[in-house]
Amino acid sequence: MSEPSQDFLEKVYSAGDLDELRDSYAAWAEQYDRDVLKMGYQTPGLVAAMVARHVEPSAQPLLDCGAGTGLVGLLLAGLGYRDVRAMDLSEDMLALANARGCYSEIRQGILGEPLEYPDGAFAAAVAGGVFTRGHAPAEAYDEIARVLRPGGRFIVSERVDNDANAHYRARREALAADGVWRCLEASEAIQPFPLEPSEAHVRQQVFVYAKAG
Numbered sequence: 231m232s233e234p235s236q237d238f239l240e241k242v243y244s245a246g247d248l249d250e251l252r253d254s255y256a257a258w259a260e261q262y263d264r265d266v267l268k269m270g271y272q273t274p275g276l277v278a279a280m281v282a283r284h285v286e287p288s289a290q291p292l293l294d295c296g297a298g299t300g301l302v303g304l305l306l307a308g309l310g311y312r313d314v315r316a317m318d319l320s321e322d323m324l325a326l327a328n329a330r331g332c333y334s335e336i337r338q339g340i341l342g343e344p345l346e347y348p349d350g351a352f353a354a355a356v357a358g359g360v361f362t363r364g365h366a367p368a369e370a371y372d373e374i375a376r377v378l379r380p381g382g383r384f385i386v387s388e389r390v391d392n393d394a395n396a397h398y399r400a401r402r403e404a405l406a407a408d409g410v411w412r413c414l415e416a417s418e419a420i421q422p423f424p425l426e427p428s429e430a431h432v433r434q435q436v437f438v439y440a441k442a443g
C-alpha cells in the first residue's frame with residue numbers, strides 16, 4: 231500500500247538536510263500531484279492569480295523557483311506566459327515537470343546557493359510552497375532579487391499562522407528596508423490544504439514584490 235499523503239508532507243517538512251529532502255521528494259514525486267490535489271492544494275492557483283494581476287503576459291522569461299512537478303507552470307502556461315523556466319533541487323520532481331511540456335527550460339539548482347543565472351535575467355520569479363520548513367533558506371531571497379531585472383516581480387507563498395516562518399518575513403522586509411524591492415501586495419491568508427484535516431490550522435499568504443529600478 232502507498233504511504234498516506236500527510237506522511238510524505240511531514241517527511242519533507244522535517245528533512246534534516248538537502249540530501250534527505252532530495253530523497254524524500256524522490257520517493258514522493260510520482261504520487262505528489264495526486265496527493266496534494268486530493269488535499270485541495272490551493273497554492274499554485276493563488277500564486278498564478280497574483281502573477282496574472284502583476285505580470286504582463288508578454289513579460290519573459292519567468293523563473294519558477296522550486297517548480298516541483300510543474301503545477302504552477304501548468305497554470306502560467308494556461309495564462310499565456312510563454313517562456314517560463316523551471317528550477318528545483320529534485321531531478322525526480324523536475325522529470326515530471328519536463329513531461330508536462332509547460333517550461334522552456336528545466337534546470338536543477340539549489341535555493342540558498344548561488345543561482346546559475348546572470349544578474350537581471352528574469353522579468354519575474356515565482357515560488358509556491360518552497361519557502362517553508364526544511365526547504366529553501368531565507369537568504370535565497372537575496373539571490374532571487376539579484377536575478378530579477380529592475381522592476382521585475384517576485385511572487386512568493388509563505389506560511390503565516392505561526393512563528394516558524396518569521397525568518398522569511400524578516401528577510402523580505404530587510405530587503406525592502408534596504409531598497410532592493412518593495413511590496414506591492416499581500417493576499418489574504420488562505421488554507422493551502424483545505425481538504426486535509428491535519429493541515430486545517432495552516433494558513434498561507436502570497437506576497438508580491440517589485441525590484442527597485
Ligand SMILES: C[S@@+](CC[C@H](N)C(=O)[O-])C[C@H]1O[C@@H](n2cnc3c(N)ncnc32)[C@H](O)[C@@H]1O
Pocket residue numbers: 251255273274295296297298299300301302317318319320323339340341342357358359360364365366367
Ligand atoms: C511543496 S513542493 C512545491 C512544488 C511546486 N512549486 C508546487 O507548488 O506544486 C516544494 C519543491 O521545492 C523544492 N525545493 C525544496 N527546497 C529547495 C531548495 N533549497 N532549492 C531548490 N528547490 C527546493 C522541492 O524539491 C520541491 O519540488
